[in-house]
Every structure is written in C-alpha cells, then in structure tokens.
Amino acid sequence: MDALWVSDPANVRSLSGFTSPADGKVLVTRQGATLYTDARYTVQAEQESPLPAFIARPPATYDHAAPGLEGLRVGFEAESLTVAGLEDLQAAWPGVTLVPLRGVVQELRAVKSPGEIRQIREAQALADRVFGEVRPLIRAGVTEQDVAYEIESRLLRAGAESAFGIIVASGPRGALPHGHASGRVIEDGDLVTVDMGARLGGYHSDMTRTVAVGTPGEEMRRIYRAVYEAEQAAVAAVKPGVRAADLDAVARDILTAHGLGEAFAHSLGHGVGLEVHERPGLRGTSEDVLEAGMLVTIEPGAYVPGLGGVRIEDLLLVTEDGHEVLSRSPIEEL
Template identity: 45%
Template sequence: MEKVTRLREKFDSLGIDGMLITNGQNRRYLTNFTGTYGVVLISRDQAKLFTDFRYTSQAQAQATGFEIVYLPTKESVYSEVARQAEAMGINHLGFEEENVSFALHRKYSEVVQTAFIPTSGVIEGLRMMKTKEELAIIRTAAQIADAAFSHITSFLRPGITELAVSNELEMFMRKEGASGSAFDIIIASGYRSALPHGVASEKTIDAGDMVTMDFGALYQGYRSDITRTVAVGTPDERLKAIYEIVLEARNRAVAGIRPGITGKEADAFARDYITEHGYGERFGHGMGHGVGLDIHEEPFMSTRCTAVLQEGMILTVEPGIYIPELGGVRIEDDLVVTESGNEVLTHSSRELIIL
C-alpha cells in the first residue's frame, strides 16, 4: 500500500479528502489488479476497488489491502460510488479530469453528493519514480528486447517485407517470456526510414536499405522501448555520416542525464549536437520520455520540458535525424536515473551494423 500512502500525502495540497480513479493504468498501478474493468475509491483511511462478477475473485487475489465492492451491473457503479463515498466520509472527491468525459462527469455528478474536484496528472506524477519491483520488471523487459535485436539481425535480408520482420520480432519476444509487443512495432526501411513512426508495411527490404526498428517487450504489464538502425548491404554514404552524428548525440545525452536537471536540459545534450551539424530541423521530436505501464509517460524530454529529473525515473533516449526521400536514423536506449547519474538498461550494439 506504499503507492496509496504516497497518493494520500497529496490530498491536502489538492484540497481533497478522497480520490476516484477511473484510468485503467492508474488503477493497475495502485492495486495490482489486471482486470479490464473497475474503479478505485480512496479516502484517508480506506481503499476500495469496484468491479463486476467477471473479476471479483481476481480482484480479491491481486488487490491486497483493498476492499472489493461487487457491482451487479456496470451502470450501478455511479450510485455505488456515491453511496460508498458518503459512508467513507468524503466531502471533497478528486477525479481524473483527463479520463472523465462530459457524459461520465454528468452521471457521477447526478448522484455524488460531495464536491467533485478535478485533478490532473496526480497518479501519473507518482508513476514517474519507479519502485525496485518495477525496475526489476522493466529490466527484464529490456533484456527481452536486447535478445530480440540479436535474433533479428540474423533474420534480416533483402527480399523480405517489413511486416515479416515485425512479426518475427514479436514472435521471438513472446517465446522469451513477453506477453506481447510493447506497442505497434516500427520497421521502416529505405526511404521509409525517414518516417519517425513508420509502422511495418508490406514494403520489401532492398539491398542498401537502412532499416530502423523501434520495438519493445510487454512484460508483466510493463514495457521496454529500443530502437536500432542497421544497414542491409552497403548504405548511402550520407546516411553513414548521419548515423555517427546520431550516435554521438545519444552518447552525449546519456553522459549528461542525472538527477536535478530539467527535461529541457537533457533534450539539449542531444539536440544541440545535432543542430551544430546542420540537422536541427530534421530532429523534430522530443529527445526521450518516461516508460513504464505505458510506453509514453511523463516526463517528456523536449525543448519545453521543465520537469526535474529524479532518481528512480526510467527514461528513453532517442535522438534521430530524418531526411525525406533519403532515409533516417534513430538510436534509442532505456535508462534509469540513479543517485549520481544513470544506468543504461538496454545493451544491444550501437555501432552501425552492415548485414
């Protein structure tokens, strides 16, 4: 219940004495409940998980420390939350404004008699700093991704499709213990490697193509995220030079990331180097982001990020350069911020591999 305690510590500053959690990943974070339906109600001294017949036994087994409230129908959640909130003595009930639609807000407001207080990013803020248990899980997810990269380099060859590479990666990761891919796998070859989010297509990989592979493992609900760009045959000399720029930008970011700096400062370690080499306009996304239960979590390291990096954050570092009609290069690693710096969790070769 450490996570619940950390949430309760924020009640006073939020002006609430209870919190309604409707976001699925936030529900899982607080309760360890992996079912697909349920809401959570937390007061200063009680914690309840509401779910239906399909998940009551599962909730009892997984949500240690939570009282399980049975819902006979999904529609009964509104009246039951209202009844329980009153019984728990909640007078100012916080809710997750990003996850509550106008219709959902209206349904709760019609029955909840307490003040309904919007909050933003409260639990997401807690999720930024990982526990030792979360780090151990993500470390395993990173190891699976590393193994998958090692495997796929022997699979890549001219004549196969991007989709075949994607399918092979996911199948391998599942064999290694993953429950699936962390997100839609990006396989972008040749001119398509200039697409930062070029998900796998039916395009055939040709000799001389640079192939950008962005993938990760979903393991026990948590995710890894790695990108490597390799050459299938001899690549264009311009892309070989760009590769070295991206690699050095990645190295500078990793060398500089430590507690106490802002996401903007972390972004600049890579962005400034790329800009110095004339490709600033071709690096159009943030330098990295948090990763955990979701593939993209706070903090989002960009030119606008004022969040301060803290020990326990797990981040990606992913500089890239993308040239339309020519191709692109991205190199991405996962790392955990430590007391004095960081530890890289993904260890696949970062030198340009020519197959």
C-alpha cells in the same frame, strides 16, 4: 481533496494491483481505498488486489460510493476521465464537489520501486536477446513484416508480448518516425530503423536501433553519425537533478549544428513503466527534473522525407550517481 476517484487504467493497477486493462476504478478516501469492477472480473479482482472490491456496473458503482462522499471535495483524473464520465459522476453525486486534477498518480509512478525496476530490466533483457537473434535476419530480400514477425513471435514464445506495434522502417520509409512494419522488401544499401519493446508482467521496455543493410549512401551515413553523436551526448548527461528540457536541448543542439534541427521532429524521450509513454516527459516544454529511480528513454532521430531516417534509442535507469543503460544491444558504427 477529501478523496480521489481514480479512472486511469495504469493508475488503477498501480494503486490496486488489479490488472484488467479497462474495467477497474479505485476510490481513495481518508478511510481507505475500494476497487470497483464488474462481474466479469469478480474472481480476478479477488486474486490480484488486496483492496476490498465492490462488484457492479455504473450507475450502481457510483450509487455505492455516494453516501460516503456527500459534501466532500473529490478529485478526479482530468487526463483520463472523459467528459461523459464526468457528466455521469455529477448526476450520481449531486452533493459532491468534483475537482479536476492532472498527473497526481502519474507523478507517484515516475519513480519506480525496486520490484518495478527488476521487472523492466527483465523485459529489456528479453528484448535485447530477441534483437540479437533477429539482427542477422535483417537483410536484402526480406520484408519489414518478416522482421516484425520474427521479433513478435519470439516475444510471445518467451511469455511476453510486444510493448507496442513494432516499427520496422526501411529505406525511404525511415522518414516515418512511427512507420509500422509494412510489406516493403528491404534492399541493399538501406538503413532499417527497428523500434521494439517487450511487455512482461505488465511492464514495458523500449529500444530503437537503426541498422545498415550493405552500405548506405554517404548522406544517410552522415545523418546516422549525427544522430548517434546526439544520442550519446544526451545519454552521458543523464543524472539526478538534470532538467528534462535541458537534456532535450543537448541532443537538439547537436542535431541543429548538423543542419538536422528541423528533421528531429519529436521529443527526446519519455518515462517507461506500466505505460510505454509516461512521466517524465523529456521535451523542451517539460518542467520535469530527473530523479534516481526513474526509467527514461533517450531517442533522438532525424527524418528526411523522400530520403530516409534514423533513430537511436536507449532505455536508462537514473541512479543516485548518474545512470545505467539497460538496453545492451550494440549500436552499429557507420
């Protein structure tokens, strides 16, 4: 490639420092890099980015870049640029060979800098504090939305925000792996899955705890213990050099042995950073290999329609000699 056209918002931020979620692009050439955004962000671009900025809307943006790109091979982000976006670039840059690329900047982002690790550590510490405050409020008679409100308002009060729609899935709703908090009233005997994260300074944390209200039935406690066993085994296996697919298998084999292979309906985990879900992908089909400096979740679960579900998720930093579990909220024993 002679140049790279960066359109993915998290990649734009990572390369430029510009934090606007949707309206920046970066062109990297052998001569340097330029930030493109529009007039709503003139001041913000100056304040946030060391890159020279060109303020315009497409197609003026493309016209500005065109002369320097004539005859070159320019890579673009196929996983971010829409087909319409590509058509517009092709029309504006007829003399340019546009080459689809996947995951170039994402791969650079998978290993975090010390500053990024500090930021995510801080986000997780806040999430742990908030979860500790809210745990006693999870009891029979309150709704899932009450619990989510207590979490989200505390995150806001601390100057953060929720990293994603908070999942509070109680009783039979636990069978929805991504069951956002509803109006359901939590009942005695429920398991309640709470999946939450803080977004602080643009970086995310991510953690799930499944907690008991009263004494759940024996089958749900059996499922809980199986998920816990799978989670702890996968956490213990995290270190540099391990294949993501092998980690996924560690947890999946344990759940399969408990008759819960089919009930583990998603992958083991994912990287966390400027996005809640980023490289590496911890799933059976992944070719990623763990490296020191990666931040990953380990989050096996089991979901049984009509009955309920369990997920336990920790956030880990891969270190030179193994890992550090950043999420410190206690995991209950059932």
